[in-house]
Amino acid sequence: MSKDLQRLEYLNTKIKSLPSSPGVYQYFNEDGKIIYIGKAKNLKKRVASYFTKQHDYGKTRVLVKKIAEIKHIVVDTEEDALLLENNLIKKYQPRYNILLKDDKSFPWIVVKNERFPRVFHTRNFIRDGSTYFGPYTSVGIVRTMLDLFKQLYPLRTCKHNLSKENVEQGKFKVCLEYHIGNCKGPCIDEYSEEIYNEHIASIKEILKGNISSVLKFMKDIMMDYASELEFEKAEEVKNKIQLLESHQSKSTIVNPKLSNLDVFSVIEDEKAGYVNFMRVVNGSVIQSHTMEFKKRLEETKQDILVSAISEMQSRLTVLSREILVPFKPEIELKNSMFLIPKIGDKKKLLDLSERNVKYYRLDKLKQQSIIKKEPREERILKVMQSDLRLKELPRHIECFDNSNIQGTNPVAACVVFKNGKPSKKDYRHFNIKTVEGPNDFASMEEVVYRRYKRLSDEGDELPQLVVIDGGKGQLGSAVRILRELDLIDKIAVIGIAKRLEEIFYPGDPIPLYLDKNSESLKIIQHLRNEAHRFGITFHRQKRSINFIKSDLENIPGIGQKTIEQLMIKFKSLNNIKASTIENLEAVIGKDKAKKVYSWYNSSK
Known part of the structure; x- marks a missing residue:
């Protein structure tokens, strides 16, 4: 029996023993290296299809020929399989899996789980009871939001443990932020914890996209100040309201009644697939991110969309209850449902997402075109x-x-x-x-x-x-x-x-x-x-030639023509001096060779 038939017989035995449960399968080559990871609603049926179907794509045929071992992991649901597959692909990066090209760590805004919570940006998601908002696709957006909060609320930035005991014992001194008015001094018990927590609650609402409730709360405060004739304080709150309204007007793009929606759109070409993800809260797009997936086995739009859903779910931990998509993905999620909008504001959102992903792809193609058409030399010349x-x-x-x-x-x-x-x-x-x-x-x-x-x-x-x-x-x-x-x-x-x-x-x-x-x-x-x-x-x-000429001109009976012949042949004065009389004779004849040789060797 040939080695390939033995391999197929062994793999067929492995397939028969696979369960008909959801899970993840791994293909190994003969060197024991993982070359492909996949998920399945039915492990036995999915893995068997690789060996029973006639594959149209060359890469898939090559993959099947290289499979030497199959291993699997059983999970409870197809959704669990999706998440496990995503994590394993990131860990092992198998050669034949679809590859997410942009796998950088995204920034979050965190509200720390502590007394007088700090609000800052981080790239590390730590499950310590703190509240995380994001991830955001641009650190610029994060800084803009933090600047907004800084203008609206006097939050602390120090890392002190502001427990009641520490504050009452007077363990802390105020810092520069206190002196310039950016912090109200919770470290020295000069700031009400209740008011501080109200500010934190407003910040959380803004980060969730619920700006209208914060605006209503602030307008009530403004009117209270005005009724008590505290016009300076009322003016201060009014300025903050205007700042928030400006932020809201820039972020609201559709019907404000639309709440808690996620949107996915997908396009592809021969080499890659592109997926745009948007999160919408109260008509505001609070997140937008486009992913590029490099194709390995001529994956379809369906494969690319499922990979993108898996990726965003792993990053966000949970997707919205309602997810807008251009077609029904072959995956079921526990707490979410897919909707394919045909008309109305939801269709406008899907169209917006599609425009984003198309612009992203066109921009990529332009960059590649510029790189191809304009080599480094051309660019440098333009700079010059x-x-x-x-x-x-x-x-x-x-x-x-x-x-x-x-x-x-x-x-x-x-x-x-x-x-x-x-x-x-x-x-x-x-x-x-x-x-x-x-x-x-x-x-x-x-x-x-x-x-x-x-x-x-x-x-x-x-x-x-x-x-x-x-x-x-x-x-x-x-x-x-x-x-x-x-x-x-x-x-x-x-x-x-x-x-x-x-x-x-x-x-x-x-x-x-x-x-x-x-x-x-x-x-x-x-x-x-x-x-x-x-x-x-x-x-x-x-200088060397002139030196040689001047030295040779001192030899009686040696003229310019002989000097040129010697220079052409021997190149340097040292070579002429070291030459044998036979070599000199071959260039300038016996008589002149004897004169040159005797001139430099008479002392010997």
């Missing part, structure tokens, strides 16, 4: 164009540097960058021909003239940007030549000074200082350093 105020994208940049020591062996270098990267085949060396002594300005004029006169005469591509290594003087020399060649309007030119990395522009006395971490400055520095390195290397080579 913006930073340096260039008319054109600097695809072709050239940088010049002079190199001489006390005026000896003066040379210059031109390095070329194309699309932000060195194009070494286009680098050029220049021997300074018309300048005597150390004159960087005149040397710059010569090399710029020779470079761009030749490019213009031969009709070659001109750079969009020329960088001059030096300050205003060298830049002025390059500008004079470009103006003389009638190229000043065709080529942008800047200078970079080493000391403070200042960028100089023609005719502008005030330099530009780029951020030291900017990509534009890094490319300009790279250009400058390359030009310096390339120029110094050439300068050293030239």
Whole structure:
């Protein structure tokens, strides 16, 4: 019997022993690694379907061929199976399971279970009796809500244990928050616990979306103050009412009579599924979150929706009594019912959710398109164009540097960058021909003239940007030549000074200082350093050649032509000195070889 038949016979025995109960099944490969986790209303029926059905999708066929072991966990209900499957997938992340791409920890607002409760944001859900609201999809929303509470109510922020005993014993001192009026001093028994708890109750109602009851309560307080002629206090409460009404007007988008609804909508493409979740309380969307699921086995919309419901239930611990969906999901929840709205405000809510998920997907596709169409080099060039105020994208940049020591062996270098990267085949060396002594300005004029006169005469591509290594003087020399060649309007030119990395522009006395971490400055520095390195290397080579020439010229009977032959063959004076007479003869003949050899070896 073949190994594959043995595997199938073994798995068939395992399937027959499976119960017909709800549960979770796990597939393992021959290495003992979990490759797939699934849930089922009927474990035996669901697992058997993998081996009895003809699968249309290649990935599912591959999965079945890799199954070497099956294990299962029995639970009471299909809903329990859904939650267990979600938790196991997160823990083991099997290769063939649908993958929730965004699995970050979301922020909550917590009202701590303590005397004089604190209200703050957290990402850790701890079952300590505190009341948690959320999770919220944006920490910005959380901060906005906390800022609102700070303006409405003087809550404490300290972490002291404000038990009656501790407060009565005077264990605490007031802090800065007390002195600036943000806290009323419960730590020193100056704030009524009853009033504080009323504020906490109002905060909980606001977080639940029940703003109308809080508004009514505050309006009653305002009228009481006004009737007692305490107009300043009434005005203070009025300002808080206006703040709350502003918050309510921004959050209420449908009929305020709609209460405690959850909404799911789903769309898909070939590679992923997208699900938007919204929670609505009193006509206000208090939560909205879109999830992206990466497909592993060509999952259907049904699979994606069920995964999203499972995910949100695990995060929220409980879903609303009524859940609006575009189609009936193949899952039953104990305390919730699914509704597919066709008309009215509930249909508007489902449409809103669908718009959200479509916008999310379009935004994702745009980002991917931008990434595909605009590689890193293109983006950097656009940043350079913006930073340096260039008319054109600097695809072709050239940088010049002079190199001489006390005026000896003066040379210059031109390095070329194309699309932000060195194009070494286009680098050029220049021997300074018309300048005597150390004159960087005149040397710059010569090399710029020779470079761009030749490019213009031969009709070659001109750079969009020329960088001059030096300050205003060298830049002025390059500008004079470009103006003389009638190229000043065709080529942008800047200078970079080493000391403070200042960028100089023609005719502008005030330099530009780029951020030291900017990509534009890094490319300009790279250009400058390359030009310096390339120029110094050439300068050293030239000095070495001149040294060899001068030394060989001292040998009687050795002329310029013989010296050139030796330099081409041996490259350095040390190589010539170390050469055998036979090697010298092969290059310059017996007679001259004898003279050179004797000159360097006479002492031996």
